[in-house]
Amino acid sequence: MTLIEIERALKQLRLSGVRATLQTRVLEAQTNNQPFIETFALVLQDELDRRRSSLVERRYRMSGLDERASFNDFDWTFNTKLPRAACFELHTLQFIADGYNALLIGQPGTGKSHLAKAIAYQAILHGHRVSYLESDTVFARYALCSPGTREQLLKNLLDTDLVIIDDLFLAKHIPEAGAEFLQALIHARYKRHGSVVVTSNRVVQDWGAYLGDATMASTILDRLMHRSHLLEFEGRS
Numbered sequence: 348m349t350l351i352e353i354e355r356a357l358k359q360l361r362l363s364g365v366r367a368t369l370q371t372r373v374l375e376a377q378t379n380n381q382p383f384i385e386t387f388a389l390v391l392q393d394e395l396d397r398r399r400s401s402l403v404e405r406r407y408r409m410s411g412l413d414e415r416a417s418f419n420d421f422d423w424t425f426n427t428k429l430p431r432a433a434c435f436e437l438h439t440l441q442f443i444a445d446g447y448n449a450l451l452i453g454q455p456g457t458g459k460s461h462l463a464k465a466i467a468y469q470a471i472l473h474g475h476r477v478s479y480l481e482s483d484t485v486f487a488r489y490a491l492c493s494p495g496t497r498e499q500l501l502k503n504l505l506d507t508d509l510v511i512i513d514d515l516f517l518a519k520h521i522p523e524a525g526a527e528f529l530q531a532l533i534h535a536r537y538k539r540h541g542s543v544v545v546t547s548n549r550v551v552q553d554w555g556a557y558l559g560d561a562t563m564a565s566t567i568l569d570r571l572m573h574r575s576h577l578l579e580f581e582g583r584s
């Protein structure tokens with residue numbers, strides 16, 4: 348085969364990682380008098396790396412995250428009252444394997460959303476499917492959806508490994524459809540042991556008032572908190 352024919356074959360086989368580096372690897376092998384098996388291993392690794400990073404990219408795009416937050420760009424010295432050990436525990440992602448939830452509750456501006464997004468991105472980097480929902484946006488969207496679309500939206504959220512519900516009750520009152528969505532989502536995730544991370548600056552005691560339904564609030568909270576880590580955020584913001 349000529350190089351052009353090899354390129355064509357790689358394209359046909361969808362080996363874009365090999366295609367991207369082949370010329371470099373050939374040159375490298377010639378220059379270093381490299382044994383075939385070594386070159387072959389490098390070429391295979393190039394393909395694996397390429398597939399891994401395109402999977403991460405795809406999962407990131409599908410997650411709905413608006414930024415790639417990380418623990419590295421978080422200043423842990425700014426507010427020493429944060430539950431740092433518990434945050435790092437979540438960052439290990441063991442809670443996803445265990446089917447646990449996490450509630451990050453506390454004062455505005457203390458970094459709850461930042462850390463939830465960082466955990467979400469870490470999960471994506473480790474091959475998980477993640478759905479990031481900004482509460483008010485998703486509630487409003489759900490309220491406008493047809494019944495069929497609502498069902499599909501909920502179904503999609505069941506197939507992910509981690510759902511983030513960010514800034515819950517930022518608007519003090521959520522539309523009735525939003526409350527129904529929240530209940531349906533939490534109920535379905537609970538049945539499947541699918542992890543949910545919620546951030547909110549509203550204490551859980553007030554959730555009934557925001558939902559306009561105390562019974563619904565306790566049903567949601569019971570399920571969320573049954574297998575759950577509760578992280579309280581206080582101190583400087």
Ligand SMILES: Nc1ncnc2c1ncn2[C@@H]1O[C@H](COP(=O)(O)OP(=O)(O)OP(=O)(O)O)[C@@H](O)[C@H]1O
Pocket residue numbers: 420421422423425426453454455456457458459460461462514546547548
């Ligand atoms: N300790 C910190 N180090 C670096 N950046 C921080 C820190 N705390 C907060 N921030 C930044 O400050 C902004 C506000 O933080 P964030 O949105 O995470 O707070 P929050 O606790 O979710 O607040 P709210 O309850 O209002 O939603 C973000 O841009 C975040 O990245």
Ligand SMILES: [Mg+2]
Pocket residue numbers: 459460461513514546
């Ligand atoms: Mg927030």
